[in-house]
Amino acid sequence: xxxxxxxxxxxxxxFWDEKKVYKTDLSNTAKKLYCLVMLPYPSAAKMHxxxxxxYGPTDSYARFKKLxxxxxxxxxxxxxxxxxxxxxxIKTGVHPQDSTLKNIADIREMFLRMGAMYDWxxxxxxxxxxxxxxxxxxFLQLYxxxxxxxxxxxxxWCPSCQTVLAREQVLSDGTCERCGTTVIQKALTQWFFKxxxxxxxxxxxxxxxxxxxxxxxxxxxxxxxxxGTEAEFAIxxxxxxxxxxxxxxxxxxxxxxxxxxxxxxLVQKITKPEFKEGVDKYIDSIKSLxxxxxxxxxxxxxxxxxxxxxxxxxxxxxxxxxxADYVLATxxxxxxxxxxxxxxxxxxxxxxxxxxxxxxxxxxxTNESDELKEAYTEVGTMINSGKYxxxxxxxxxxxxxxxxxAQNLGRRTVNYRLRDWLISRQRYWGTPIPIxxxxxxxxxxxxxxxxxxxxxxxxxxxxxxGSPLAGNEEFVHTKCPKCGGNAKRDVDTMDTFVDSSWYFLxxxxxxxxxxxxxxxxxxxxxxxxxxxxxxxxAVMHLLYxxxxxxxxxxxxxxxxxxxxxxxxxxxxxxxxxxxxxxxKGNVVDPNNFTEQYGADVFRMYLMFMGPYxxxxxxxxxxxxxxxxxxxxxxxxFETYKDIAKENPSNDKYEIGGLNDAEKNIYRKVxxxxxxxxxxxxNFRFNTAxxxxxxxxxxxxxxxxxxxxxxxxxLERFALMILxxxxxxxxxxxxxxxxxxTIFEEPIWFEADSSALTKDNALVVVQINGKVRAKIExxxxxxxxxxxxxxxxxxxxxxxxxxxxxVKEIYVPNKIYNIVVR
RNA sequence: GCCGAAGUGGCGGAAUUGGUAGACGCGCUGGACUCAAAAUCCAGUUUGGCUCAAACCAAGUGCCGGUUCGAGUCCGGCCUUCGGUACCA
Numbered sequence: 001x002x003x004x005x006x007x008x009x010x011x012x013x014x015f016w017d018e019k020k021v022y023k024t025d026l027s028n029t030a031k032k033l034y035c036l037v038m039l040p041y042p043s044a045a046k047m048h049x050x051x052x053x054x055y056g057p058t059d060s061y062a063r064f065k066k067l068x069x070x071x072x073x074x075x076x077x078x079x080x081x082x083x084x085x086x087x088x089x090i091k092t093g094v095h096p097q098d099s100t101l102k103n104i105a106d107i108r109e110m111f112l113r114m115g116a117m118y119d120w121x122x123x124x125x126x127x128x129x130x131x132x133x134x135x136x137x138x139f140l141q142l143y144x145x146x147x148x149x150x151x152x153x154x155x156x157w158c159p160s161c162q163t164v165l166a167r168e169q170v171l172s173d174g175t176c177e178r179c180g181t182t183v184i185q186k187a188l189t190q191w192f193f194k195x196x197x198x199x200x201x202x203x204x205x206x207x208x209x210x211x212x213x214x215x216x217x218x219x220x221x222x223x224x225x226x227x228g229t230e231a232e233f234a235i236x237x238x239x240x241x242x243x244x245x246x247x248x249x250x251x252x253x254x255x256x257x258x259x260x261x262x263x264x265x266l267v268q269k270i271t272k273p274e275f276k277e278g279v280d281k282y283i284d285s286i287k288s289l290x291x292x293x294x295x296x297x298x299x300x301x302x303x304x305x306x307x308x309x310x311x312x313x314x315x316x317x318x319x320x321x322x323x324a325d326y327v328l329a330t331x332x333x334x335x336x337x338x339x340x341x342x343x344x345x346x347x348x349x350x351x352x353x354x355x356x357x358x359x360x361x362x363x364x365x366t367n368e369s370d371e372l373k374e375a376y377t378e379v380g381t382m383i384n385s386g387k388y389x390x391x392x393x394x395x396x397x398x399x400x401x402x403x404x405x406a407q408n409l410g411r412r413t414v415n416y417r418l419r420d421w422l423i424s425r426q427r428y429w430g431t432p433i434p435i436x437x438x439x440x441x442x443x444x445x446x447x448x449x450x451x452x453x454x455x456x457x458x459x460x461x462x463x464x465x466g467s468p469l470a471g472n473e474e475f476v477h478t479k480c481p482k483c484g485g486n487a488k489r490d491v492d493t494m495d496t497f498v499d500s501s502w503y504f505l506x507x508x509x510x511x512x513x514x515x516x517x518x519x520x521x522x523x524x525x526x527x528x529x530x531x532x533x534x535x536x537x538a539v540m541h542l543l544y545x546x547x548x549x550x551x552x553x554x555x556x557x558x559x560x561x562x563x564x565x566x567x568x569x570x571x572x573x574x575x576x577x578x579x580x581x582x583x584k585g586n587v588v589d590p591n592n593f594t595e596q597y598g599a600d601v602f603r604m605y606l607m608f609m610g611p612y613x614x615x616x617x618x619x620x621x622x623x624x625x626x627x628x629x630x631x632x633x634x635x636x637f638e639t640y641k642d643i644a645k646e647n648p649s650n651d652k653y654e655i656g657g658l659n660d661a662e663k664n665i666y667r668k669v670x671x672x673x674x675x676x677x678x679x680x681x682n683f684r685f686n687t688a689x690x691x692x693x694x695x696x697x698x699x700x701x702x703x704x705x706x707x708x709x710x711x712x713x714l715e716r717f718a719l720m721i722l723x724x725x726x727x728x729x730x731x732x733x734x735x736x737x738x739x740x741t742i743f744e745e746p747i748w749f750e751a752d753s754s755a756l757t758k759d760n761a762l763v764v765v766q767i768n769g770k771v772r773a774k775i776e777x778x779x780x781x782x783x784x785x786x787x788x789x790x791x792x793x794x795x796x797x798x799x800x801x802x803x804x805x806v807k808e809i810y811v812p813n814k815i816y817n818i819v820v821r
Numbered sequence: 822g823c824c825g826a827a828g829u830g831g832c833g834g835a836a837u838u839g840g841u842a843g844a845c846g847c848g849c850u851g852g853a854c855u856c857a858a859a860a861u862c863c864a865g866u867u868u869g870g871c872u873c874a875a876a877c878c879a880a881g882u883g884c885c886g887g888u889u890c891g892a893g894u895c896c897g898g899c900c901u902u903c904g905g906u907a908c909c910a
Contacts, residue, residue, distance in 0.1 A: 214824095214825050214905080221906065248910080324908095325908090326908045326910095330909090331909045332909070337910080343910070345908050538905080572904090608833090608834095616833075621847055622832090622833060624846095625846040625847055686833095686835085687834095690834090692845095693845055694844075769891045806890085809840095814840065817891065819890050
């Protein structure tokens with residue numbers, strides 16, 4: 001009979017639900033395992049194959065761990081605030097709350113259909129006051145410590161999303177991470193979280209966690225720590241100084257000009273009157289450029305002189321001050337000393353504007369008088385550098401830095417690329433920022449007992465350039481908590497990455513009323529043991545969550561320094577070579593396959609396709625193979641219906657007491673047990689499925705085994721397939737005639753180690769590295785015996801006859817390599 | 822440019838510490854069953870040579886070179902693809 005998946009899937013889902021088999025007892029922490037998967041965003045677009053690929057295999061891992069005796073906590077929630085719902089509302093008029101709740105219902109249904117073992121009592125969504133109240137509370141705690149602050153700064157503005165973005169949310173090509181529109185720069189007063197307070201810890205903590213090296217490298221690069229020296233250049237005729245940051249103080253003698261970022265205020269102060277027009281014009285021309293154009297490395301460098309001069313602290317030399325857009329106001333001090341001889345960018349710039357190039361580092365094997373064709377940026381011997389001449393430049397770095405410090409003209413310092421996290425959003429569908437602006441008292445935090453600041457339902461969320469909440473009079477007008485006078489609420493909402501930076505703590509008790517989360521539970525259940533999600537969050541979510549976790553630790557709410565111990569990235573499933581998206585029209589609907597083959601086959605096929613972290617281009621070519629495997633499995637269990645009732649198995653069999661067919665199968669099943677165990681544990685589902693297929697092929701000889709051994713084998717087969725195809729697994733177990741289901745009483749069979757050995761060894765004979773024969777012989781034979789057998793082999797003889805044996809290498813029970821001449 | 826990962830049959834992909842390359846699956850070919858087809862089952866399937874066939878021989882894991890008794894795996898130099906990042910001083 002064909003495996004009736006519709007019937008069987010519904011049957012077990014209902015059963016699991018009724019028995020509440022997935023409810024985790026959080027009071028039992030002896031063998032706790034927190035398995036977390038990044039919470040889905042409930043967008044209007046239906047779940048696609050990528051979702052199944054993310055959630056299905058992770059659930060299989062969690063189930064496997066449960067069978068292995070772990071007390072597994074596997075929760076699920078919804079990242080329910082955010083732009084797409086609001087944009088959808090603008091387009092269709094459907095309120096974000098309504099569409100979001102509907103989408104959540106759809107997603108939940110899909111997860112049930114998948115047969116995932118989520119603890120539904122822990123389900124949460126971020127868009128309800130019970131949740132976002134605690135975003136506000138978190139904000140206030142950060143605020144109290146000066147870690148949430150407001151400043152006017154040039155920020156990234158997405159003209160399409162009509163909101164500012166954090167730096168991490170701007171892609172490398174200068175476009176918006178969400179919508180792909182080119183982001184522009186705007187100076188605005190916005191709220192920031194001071195992630196930079198934790199910068200060193202965020203860097204060092206990476207050494208303590210089991211994450212993909214690639215991801216750690218991305219965070220390291222993003223944080224961008226660099227050691228260097230600040231040097232002070234006096235400005236001719238001004239009291240102010242220009243402090244530059246450099247990683248190469250050894251090249252200070254090669255400075256031939258100084259460059260300021262055009263937007264720095266100092267520029268206005270020092271520009272000579274006769275240069276003012278040129279400078280103003282230049283600054284204007286820069287403003288009209290987008291961030292993409294501005295930072296493009298291909299673009300020719302531009303700049304203008306200010307007419308002012310700076311004094312080099314090491315040699316008192318007078319050098320011109322320029323402004324140029326290749327110097328960024330946001331990195332270092334915004335001022336740069338230019339050493340064209342030994343910096344690529346400075347070289348280019350100097351060549352273009354005919355500024356002098358001075359060689360101060362001599363490349364080994366070249367002459368002082370050789371003209372520099374390009375900047376030499378490596379270590380060399382210092383020249384034209386006064387008393388440092390002849391010094392190796394890497395030593396010169398130390399010497400000059402020490403000297404600057406001694407003269408109070410500079411200091412060694414550290415610079416970071418990481419900037420504070422901009423969390424304000426000029427949008428509606430998010431957490432209101434709990435701040436009141438009072439004319440008298442200024443910025444006043446909403447008292448904690450007045451939280452949550454509710455997000456009003458009625459609001460005009462059509463974009464008109466400002467925050468939608470500003471249009472809701474009732475929301476905006478309030479009393480100042482300090483003086484009682486009329487005041488206005490902050491009308492911005494928070495970046496949704498705030499929601500997702502601590503949701504995993506809330507899962508432990510989403511109904512908790514006395515705080516952000518149940519701190520006691522968190523102390524017992526954190527860190528998350530295994531976290532699975534997309535690599536695209538490497539420098540956004542995964543950095544923010546680490547930061548917030550460290551802050552929560554500092555205010556005593558959690559123990560430990562890192563929230564996610566082990567991190568796994570699932571690969572991306574593409575379709576026709578591209579990411580699946582509605583606009584490309586290449587979205588593959590999972591329902592096509594679940595309707596035809598059932599959830600188990602589909603899940604298993606996704607796992608069988610290839611390595612989990614690789615992803616790949618979608619093709620349904622092989623799904624019939626997995627379907628056949630499931631059909632054959634089901635047929636086999638039907639054939640042996642109720643066998644466990646009539647012929648209970650032993651826990652173990654003595655190899656010696658088995659006939660050949662039994663021996664083979666007994667060994668194979670135990671080998672597979674060991675293999676499947678290791679493979680699933682390491683998220684190598686493809687090889688786990690393959691091992692089970694191999695076993696099934698071997699079980700053709702099952703009817704030649706004694707009955708109770710048949711039970712032994714089938715019990716193990718059912719158990720192994722269960723994490724991968726949960727409905728089928730339960731059904732198979734049930735067919736054996738078992739009273740209890742596996743998930744009521746999770747068990748796992750350990751492999752019988754005595755069954756993993758072989759009777760014979762197959763020794764491969766190589767002659768000059770080429771395989772010439774394969775000879776079966778008893779295990780662990782002394783080498784001399786082995787040699788005797790091999791040299792008497794006909795095939796071997798033909799290859800060594802008449803030749804001289806030079807060398808022999810024997811790898812016991814495996815390889816015998818003979819070198820002849 | 823820099824950082825990271827990958828490149829294996831017609832296809833998806835296997836291969837402890839260097840030790841039988843191609844597991845498992847798809848597809849294809851042949852056969853069984855069938856009036857026929859589908860489904861299912863059995864056998865074969867890296868390429869080339871030789872052969873009725875088997876045996877056998879040769880080549881083969883992106884390219885070139887190296888280390889080694891032995892390299893998909895290690896080392897050096899490239900090429901391609903995919904991610905990340907990009908004037909960071």
